[in-house]
Amino acid sequence: MFFNSFTFLLFFSVVFFVYWFPLKRNINKQNIFLLLASYVFYGWWDWRFLTLIAFSTVVDFYCGKYLGAEKKQAKRKLILGISLVVNLGLLGFFKYYNFFIESWVELWSEMGVHVNLYSVKIILPVGISFYTFQTMSYTIDVYRNKIEPTHSFINFAAFVSFFPQLVAGPIERASHLLPQFSKKRVFDYNTAVSGSHLIVWGLFKKIVIADTCATYVNVIFDDYHNMNSLSLLLGAVYFSFQIYGDFSGYSDIAIGVSRLLGFDLKQNFNYPYFSRNIAEFWRKWHISLSTWFRDYLYIPLGGSRGSLALTIRNVFIIFAVSGFWHGANWTFVFWGFLHALYFLPLLLFNKNREYLDTVSLSLNKNGLIQGVNIIFTFLLVALAWVFFRANTINDAFAYLEHLVTNQIFTIQYLSIERYAVEALLLLSSFVFAEWFSKKRETPFFGKLCSFNLGLTILAIIVLGVYSTHSDFIYFQF
Amino acid sequence: MISIILLLCLLDLLYTEVYKNAFPRNKTQYILSLDENEKLDYVFLGSSRVENFVISSEIENQTGRRTLNLGTQGAKLDDMTIFLRLLVENKVKIERLFVQVDYIYNFESNSDIVRSQSLPYIRNNSVIKDYLKRVDADFHKNYYIPFYRYVTNDYRIGFREVIASAIDKKSNINFEDGFVPLNGIMRRNGVVGGLPKTIAESNKNIIEIDAICKANNIEVTYFCAPFCSGYKTSSYILKLKRKLPNFVDFSKAIPEHSLFQNCSHLNEEGALVFTNLLIKRLNL
Structure with missing residues (x-):
């Protein structure tokens, strides 16, 4: 169900x-x-x-x-x-x-x-x-x-x-x-409202964002040999949003449904694509799994209490295990390994505890640096997602090789009768909505609460993908 | 909940109105947009093996007769019947009708493309309503639940298509002609399979097409468009000839592989060769 x-x-x-x-x-x-x-x-x-x-x-x-x-x-x-x-x-x-x-x-x-x-x-x-x-x-x-x-x-x-x-x-x-x-659970109107808001936002992320991206992702990844560099880059970006919309959407609905029954579940995603480095990303992505590995694997292994070499070993172990947890395929293991590599410089330069605050960009040098860091971190994450999505590890390397060597950046018309860049408009609106609600659970707050809610419901009805039913990606794990 | 139901009703009305008044973007819409008493000399019905094969403008240039290619990707005989019924209902005068039949004789089914493109008219066209009642498993949901048809067929009649229709964005297909060319040449090892060994006892759609043509004084000819050489057709075609007396076989008419895009479809050059063959053999 x-x-x-x-x-x-x-x-x-x-x-x-x-x-x-x-x-x-x-x-x-x-x-x-x-x-x-x-x-x-x-x-x-x-x-x-x-x-x-x-x-x-x-x-x-x-x-x-x-x-x-x-x-x-x-x-x-x-x-x-x-x-x-x-x-x-x-x-x-x-x-x-x-x-x-x-x-x-x-x-x-x-x-x-x-x-x-x-x-x-x-x-x-x-x-x-x-x-x-x-x-x-x-x-x-x-x-x-x-x-x-x-x-x-x-x-x-x-x-x-x-x-x-x-x-x-x-x-x-x-x-x-x-x-x-x-x-004893007591029905609380405000909790129920916040739960309902989470359900609506979760459905939007799944049916509108993830499933729309999926239509592009499937055709780009399945036919990557015939795609140019721009389409392949977009394929990686679209998959990043597909998996985020899919998984965080599910978590939002799960938390929302639980609230309607009087239960409180922990937050699982905290706007991970606004992270300024990989360590921050992992504090905000699939939080319940990251903290599980931290508490039941990383710390028992010694965590960061031993020598630097031991700490590095522990980091590689938990990322490899995390990759393996996702599935029995070398693509997942390599995805975990890649994240461990990303993490390594932060560990060596003792930067992994940076950025514990909520990001806010201002029009100065610091704001510019943070903005660049967000984009750089996102691109690193998107690159790793190619391994997560590819059918085999050879496909993932071939995809990336073609992305780098093709060097054609024209807008391709895909076999799904859409231009490769079309979904960017939708994704820009989504990123915009997330950015302005990043200190809250959903964009439904303040004076525009009802308006935003109505607009989101309208988007779910009008922009949702219903003709091709897509299962939640994380069900396979 | 009430406001969501109202919203669905409103969206349903809006989408339906857009499609009713839209510049045609598919062949169903084009048929509905034809003027009453319009005269068509030759009409071709079929699947992509008509859409990609028959160059109407070439026939018009050579014969001076108004010709329309209503071939649609994946269309089956049920879809061809609905197209013919819509033309007749709209009082369009047809002199000769050509229906492409191959293995589709064995099927009394329909194409999902024609089904979904017909859905906007489910409530205001009795021919389409009857057709959908027959072929659409979700007929009652599509008919009674507001906006359901647009949501569940979003790929073909959803938001992108309604916007394209609302701004009168022209389709890549010129419906006055209806021909869609294919490019490229088939692979050397592209010969795959053949027609089935057995043929259905009868096909209710053929019976219906014959009846409509008889009642409306339309001369009907069935034909089988070319397959590449090497594709096994002979025994099935013989059986088809026995079922359809007014049948013309073109299945082996084009032996050159260079004129095919794949074993079942001609490329643009092949389509021109085939159209000239049609003009000659069908006395157009």
């Missing part, structure tokens, strides 16, 4: 009504209902994989429970190990099994040795990377005595499968989301 579908509109209308009217006074019934609704939401895609979520839920609930009761460190380590092996085992099998088999066979065949190992046709369960990381954070936090284990199985199961963020995040921490299932 997709947020941008009529089915979801009907589904959520029913959930909202039942949740706030017949079940309003009973928090336990509300939680049971949320759990059922979440399973229906997930099962709509493929009911067979509900068993995976259920299994993961049972394992982590009992691991958490025994961790809470156990005092001996060795046993606690064993329990944590069981949780990690089960979660990472499931993730590894469903997501990486074929990748490792194929890479292994390829490696031997490069050396002239024929190895006969069979890959298995495995369907990747939607959102497995997201809910696995969410449940793992629970057991790790219980192990670290950061949180108390929950005694309510229903609350825990509802936390793991909470439908607004089940399939594409934000990846919530148990310390933040789980206690909310134990508190």
Whole structure:
């Protein structure tokens, strides 16, 4: 079930009504209902994989429970190990099994040795990377005595499968989301309004920005041999906005839907394309994943507390793992590696903690430098996205080689009967709207709130792409 | 919610009005824009194998007879029937009709292009309404839900197209002629496949076209446009000849690969050769 579908509109209308009217006074019934609704939401895609979520839920609930009761460190380590092996085992099998088999066979065949190992046709369960990381954070936090284990199985199961963020995040921490299932939720008009605004803005980002960009991106990337330098550059820029609109749009809708149910989810994107260096970009892009890796991988590895060499190693590890988390393909690994390379100079010159404030450009030298930095950072990010989007790593290099060597900058007419530059007009308006609302969640504030809201709804209706239904990109992760 | 419904109604009215008054940007609109009692000597119906093959202006130059190419990419016999019905409904006088038939005889389906280009007229043209009722799975949604047809077919009749229509942006196609040339030469290994081995028992659209032509005194001729040499056609064409007595076979009429853009489509040079063949063999 997709947020941008009529089915979801009907589904959520029913959930909202039942949740706030017949079940309003009973928090336990509300939680049971949320759990059922979440399973229906997930099962709509493929009911067979509900068993995976259920299994993961049972394992982590009992691991958490025994961790809470156990005092001996060795046993606690064993329990944590069981949780990690089960979660990472499931993730590894469903997501990486074929990748490792194929890479292994390829490696031997490069050396002239024929190895006969069979890959298995495995369907990747939607959102497995997201809910696995969410449940793992629970057991790790219980192990670290950061949180108390929950005694309510229903609350825990509802936390793991909470439908607004089940399939594409934000990846919530148990310390933040789980206690909310134990508190009485009260319908608050202002929260509901802000949630509705986020849903509208998220839909705009997905249906208008991401899906429009996708029509250009698909034709440019699929036919990159016949594109000139300008079209290839635009292809990279369009994909940057496609993935941003797609993923941050999903997060906005998830946060908005949760607010309408009385829950608070953490911010996942904070205007990342206005970042002035790569470190700032990573503080603002997919925040829930970046902070997960920081807390559960980077810091346990030693973080930046050791020597410079150790810190550099840790940075490369988390970027490589982050790339690998996105998918079993060398394109993702290289994308992560490229970001680690971008990060390296900041680390060496101790500049990675710069720009912790919100950007504001003024008409002076400092403003000019910041503006140039924003554009430079965006171009670096867009370049890396080429690896993320390309089908193979060879395609990505060929794409970039053609971009550099072709050197023709005429405006091409694409096979989708549009000029390659056409989407720039829409993107300029979007960047403009984001720039003036970068200290807020959405552009719906102040005196022009209703006007902007109306204009956005009109744009969703009139400019939205509906004829070719596009799934959210991050569902595949 | 009420304001959104009102907005949808308003947009629906606006888009429909723009398309009703627009300068034609597709062949459906062009047919609807033809004057009542306009006289056409020769009309060609078919898919891209007519649109890219028949140079109407060449026929007009050589014969002095008014000729129209209504070939449309992906069109099937159902779409050709609707075009003919719209012409007849509009009281356009046709002397001779030529319908391109090949493997499409086996299909009683329609093209999505013609379907979506007809949607703006769903409520004010009874012929189109009947056609869509028959071919459109979403007919009721398109008919009753305001703006639904424009949203779900945004690629063809959405915002970009309505703006182009509103500012009378001319199409690249000259509809007075209707011919769209293809450039390039087919690849050496471009010969792919052949016509099917079996043929459908009958085709309701052919029966309907025959009936309309008979009722309106139109002489109808079916023909098969050329395929490249090497493309297997013989057994199917024989069966087609048996089904359609007034059928002219051009499937092997052009042997030179240099005149094809791909195995099923002539290039511009090939189209000129084929048009001259048509003039000769069909006594135009």
